[in-house]
Amino acid sequence: MLSLKRLLDRSLTAQATLAFLLVLGITALIRKGEHPAVWVFQSALYTGVAVVVLAVQRRRAARAAGTDAGGLAELNRKIRHHEVPQASEEQAVMRRLVAEQLGQMERAGKWLPYWLGAMGLVTVGMLVLGAFTGSLAFPLLFTVGTVALCSWVLWMRPRSLDRLRRMRQALRQE
Template identity: 85%
Template sequence: MLSLKRLLDRSPTAQATLVFLLGLGVTALFRRDEHPAVWVFQSALYTGIAIAVLAVQRRRIARAVGTDAGGLADLNRKIRHHEVPQDPEERAAMRRLAAEQLGQMERAGKWLPYWLGAMGLVVVGMFVLGAVSGSLVFPLLFAVGMVALCSWVLWMRRRSLDRLHGMRQALRQE
């Protein structure tokens, strides 16, 4: 499991393969009546868009931090494992990475209440559609899934902020 996690952390090809397979499965699940070639085409399109966005973000952050993609993956792993680097250059890169990610999360946090409100409106809309159609089973399952997703996003955000603040504090102390 650890090697798979490291492979997905470092390899854009492994990430693209995973996104393609997940996209293919979801597309096949929701579009059973269409030809499998359509599933493959749509999954390839989704994969291309996702990998392009990730590559642009990774390149921008790596440029801001002053390292390459492999070094960026190592720095992110060290943040996750609470490892403070000893090398002065690596410490400076870690400091820039923590500042960049904290700034990005704070900017995104301004939109978080609106995002959560939109998710709430979608859930309410699903309940209204369910009440009109006479079945509340799917809207109830959807609401539970949406609450779980939003709770997970908030938990991961809090955890990431704690890690980044902890790393920034550790880099200041030494």
């Protein structure tokens, strides 16, 4: 399990493969009456868009920190495990990465209530449309997914902020 987690942490290809398979399964469940080629095409399209967005984010974060994608994954692992690097140049890279991530999270925090409100409105709209059309299966599935995503964001955000602030404090002490 640990090797799978490390593989998914480091490899964009492994993440893309897993995402493609998950999206393919969900698409097959939702669109049972369509040809399987449509499932594959939609899954490939959605996965491609997600991979491009993720690659751009990783590249920007690696450039801001002054390291490559592998180094970025290793530094993020050290942040999660509260490990302060021993080498001074690695500490400098870690400081830049922590400052970048904290800045992003604090800027995103200003928009979080609006984002959650928009997700709630979309979810209510989907439920209303499902009630009018008589098909509540997809709207209920969407609602459960949206509630799970929003709950996960609200649960992880304080933990991530605390982890980054503690790492910033530990790097200042070094």
